Each structure stands twice: as C-alpha cells, then as structure tokens.
Amino acid sequence: MDNPVLLNKVIEGDIEAYSLLYKEYYRKLYNYGRKFSHDTALVEDCIQEIFFDLWSRRDKLKRIDSLNSYLYSAFRYTLIKRLKEQQRLSLREEHEEDATFEFSVENVIIEQEQNAEDHKSLKEACKFLTPRQYEAIFLRYYEKLSYQEVADILKISVKATYKIMARSISTLKDNIKLLLFLC
Incomplete structure (x- = not known):
C-alpha cells in the first residue's frame, strides 16, 4: 500500500498527488473509524483533520518510514482523542455494545x-x-x-x-x- 513516489510528490507540494493519496486512503480509514464509532460525521471529520495536518506539515514527512502506519496511527489517535473529548463512547464501550x-x-x-x-x-x-x-x-x-x-x-x-x-x-x-x- 505504501507509495513512496506519491509521498515524495506530496512532500514537494503536488496537490494532485495529495488528492490521489486522499482518495486511496479515505475509504480504508472510514471503515476503520466505523469500528470505533457509528458517528459518521465524527469519523469523516477526523479523516479531514489528519489530511489537513498531513498537508500543512508535509515538510516533516521525510521522516516517515511507512505511510500506511503513519496514516492509521494518526487517524486512530485523532479519533480516540475526539471520542474522549466528547465523552460519547470509549473504545471498550463501543466494542462491548456491538x-x-x-x-x-x-x-x-x-x-x-x-x-x-x-x-x-x-x-x-x-x-x-x-x-x-x-x-x-x-x-x-x-x-x-x-x-x-x-x-x-x-x-x-x-x-x-x-x-x-x-x-x-x-x-x-x-x-x-x-x-x-x-x-
């Protein structure tokens, strides 16, 4: 899944490469996020947030060994943080309920x-x-x-x-x- 060429283009500021990266990972992250929360708006907001951060911090992406791990980890961290902030669901409660x-x-x-x-x-x-x-x-x-x-x-x-x-x-x-x- 990792695409170093695409990542390098994003680092260089290529908006088309950034768009391709977003399209490649959106559905995967969305499906993953739905395991934590059934709040689709929250999941989508978290995806948007990590991709916004990715673009705004693209100069620091050179240190990323695995884009796959980076995106899933960032998304997981952001989603869990938002869930805790909103006090709606914790990871444990979500999995116990469903x-x-x-x-x-x-x-x-x-x-x-x-x-x-x-x-x-x-x-x-x-x-x-x-x-x-x-x-x-x-x-x-x-x-x-x-x-x-x-x-x-x-x-x-x-x-x-x-x-x-x-x-x-x-x-x-x-x-x-x-x-x-x-x-």
Missing part, C-alpha cells in the same frame, strides 16, 4: 458465499474477544496490514502483536468449536 463485524463491500460478497452457520458461529465467537484482540484482528485481516504496522498502530511491540493474534485466533477457534458443539 461486537458484530461490519464488512466492506468485498467482504459482503464473501460473506454471502459462506455457509450461514459458519458465519453465525464466527460472529458469536467474536463476542469473546477483548476490544484489543478485535482491533488487532480487524487491522491484520480486514485491512491487510503487516504485523509491524499493526504493532505501530496499537503502540505495542511486534512480538506482542503476534501474541495478541495467536490468542485471538485461539479464542475464536475454541469458541467456534464450543458453539458448533452446542448446536
């Missing part, structure tokens, strides 16, 4: 092809994940980020990311088996 998956268009097609029972079991099993596990699974498998990028976004080590993923998958497997056994 532990269902929200799928992108591509995933909706895949979902329709899957067995209905398997989908129901997976959905139920996700309720047993902690908010941190749920977020890690989402970033790794739905956003297709690397373990390093997930670690950067969650502000943990890569080793801790592997542990969270292993525990998450183990929890999902155990609970799916249990749910299938009970049915």
